[in-house]
Amino acid sequence: MSTVPASNAAPAPPAPGPTAPAAPAAKARKRRVFWFVAAIVAMHLLVPLAFLPYTFAWWGIPVVLIGNFVFGSLGINLGYHRMLTHSAARFPKALERLWVLCGVCSLEGSPLWWVCTHRIHHQHSDDEGDPHSPQEHFYWGHMEWIYTADERRQKLDTYARYVPDLMGDKFLRWLHRGERWLLVWAAHVAALAALGFAAGFLFADTAAGAVQFGVQWFLWAVVVRTVYVWHITWLVNSAAHRWGYRSYNTGDRSTNNWVVALLTNGEGWHNNHHAAPRACSQGHRWWELDLTFTFVRALQLVGLAWNIAPVKVPKHIAAGAKSDTPGEREE
Numbered sequence: 001m002s003t004v005p006a007s008n009a010a011p012a013p014p015a016p017g018p019t020a021p022a023a024p025a026a027k028a029r030k031r032r033v034f035w036f037v038a039a040i041v042a043m044h045l046l047v048p049l050a051f052l053p054y055t056f057a058w059w060g061i062p063v064v065l066i067g068n069f070v071f072g073s074l075g076i077n078l079g080y081h082r083m084l085t086h087s088a089a090r091f092p093k094a095l096e097r098l099w100v101l102c103g104v105c106s107l108e109g110s111p112l113w114w115v116c117t118h119r120i121h122h123q124h125s126d127d128e129g130d131p132h133s134p135q136e137h138f139y140w141g142h143m144e145w146i147y148t149a150d151e152r153r154q155k156l157d158t159y160a161r162y163v164p165d166l167m168g169d170k171f172l173r174w175l176h177r178g179e180r181w182l183l184v185w186a187a188h189v190a191a192l193a194a195l196g197f198a199a200g201f202l203f204a205d206t207a208a209g210a211v212q213f214g215v216q217w218f219l220w221a222v223v224v225r226t227v228y229v230w231h232i233t234w235l236v237n238s239a240a241h242r243w244g245y246r247s248y249n250t251g252d253r254s255t256n257n258w259v260v261a262l263l264t265n266g267e268g269w270h271n272n273h274h275a276a277p278r279a280c281s282q283g284h285r286w287w288e289l290d291l292t293f294t295f296v297r298a299l300q301l302v303g304l305a306w307n308i309a310p311v312k313v314p315k316h317i318a319a320g321a322k323s324d325t326p327g328e329r330e331e
C-alpha cells in the first residue's frame with residue numbers, strides 16, 4: 001500500500017508534527033468512543049436473535065466462517081495487520097484497496113487508527129504504554145481498552161509519529177477523516193442486506209419465506225460474523241498474551257496459542273509474530289498452520305503478490321530461550 005517500508009516493529013523516531021487542538025480532538029474522541037460502544041452493544045444484543053427457531057439456519061455457520069476469511073483474514077490479518085502495519089507483502093493496487101475495504105467492513109476502526117494502535121502495541125508490548133496489555137485484567141486486553149479514551153490517539157502528532165508512511169495515502173486519510181470509514185461499513189451492511197432479501201425473493205416459494213431468508217442472512221452474514229471476527233481478533237491481544245507456549249524470548253508476554261491460531265487463520269502464533277514482526281508468515285514450524293500466509297503464497301504463484309518479507313528472527317531473540325513461562329523484558 002505504502003511505498004515507504006513500515007518499521008519492523010518499533011515506529012520511526014518522533015517527528016515534529018502539528019498537534020490537534022485539544023478541545024475538538026477530545027470531542028471527536030468522545031464521538032468515536034460513543035459510536036464504538038453503541039455498535040459493540042447493539043451487535044452483541046442482536047446475536048441471540050440469530051438462534052431463534054425463525055432465524056436459525058445451519059448454513060449460517062459456513063457463512064460466518066467464509067465471512068471470517070474474507071473480512072477477518074483478508075481484511076484485518078492481511079490488510080490492516082501484515083500489509084499496512086508491517087509491510088509484509090505487496091499486491092496490485094486494486095487488491096491492496098480491497099483488503100483495506102474488507103478490514104473496514106469488520107468494524108474495527110479506521111485503517112490509520114488500527115495501525116497506529118498496533119504499532120504502539122509493538123513498541124510497548126506488555127509494558128506501561130501498551131494500549132491493550134491483558135496482564136492485569138483479561139477483559140481490559142480483550143475489549144475494554146477499545147471504548148476507553150486514549151489521549152495519545154487524540155493527537156495528530158501521534159499519527160505523524162507512528163504512521164508517517166501511511167499519512168501520504170489519500171485513500172487512507174479519506175477513510176479516517178470524519179470517520180468516513182463508518183459510511184463505507186454502513187454501505188456494505190446495506191448491500192449485504194439487499195443481497196439477502198433479493199436472493200430470498202428470487203429463490204423462496206413464498207413472500208414469507210423470502211423475508212425469513214433475508215432476516216436470516218442479515219443476522220448470520222452481518223451480525224454474527226462481525227461479532228465472531230471481533231472476538232477472535234481480540235483474542236490475539238488477550239489470550240495470546242497470556243496462555244500458550246513461547247518459542248522465543250521476546251521480552252514481552254506474547255504466546256503461541258493454537259486455538260487462537262486456528263480461529264484466526266494464523267494470527268495466534270503471536271510469540272512468533274513478536275519475534276519477527278515483519279515476516280509475512282506467522283507460522284515458523286511446519287505444523288504452525290497459517291492459512292492467511294498460504295493464501296499469500298497462492299497469490300504469489302500467480303504473480304499477484306511480491307516483496308514477501310521472510311522470517312528473520314534477530315539472533316538475540318532466537319537464541320534467547322524457548323520458555324513456557326514469559327521471560328523478563330530485555331532492554
Ligand SMILES: [Zn+2]
Nearest residue numbers: 121125254270
Ligand atoms: Zn502482541
Ligand SMILES: [Zn+2]
Nearest residue numbers: 085118273277
Ligand atoms: Zn503486528
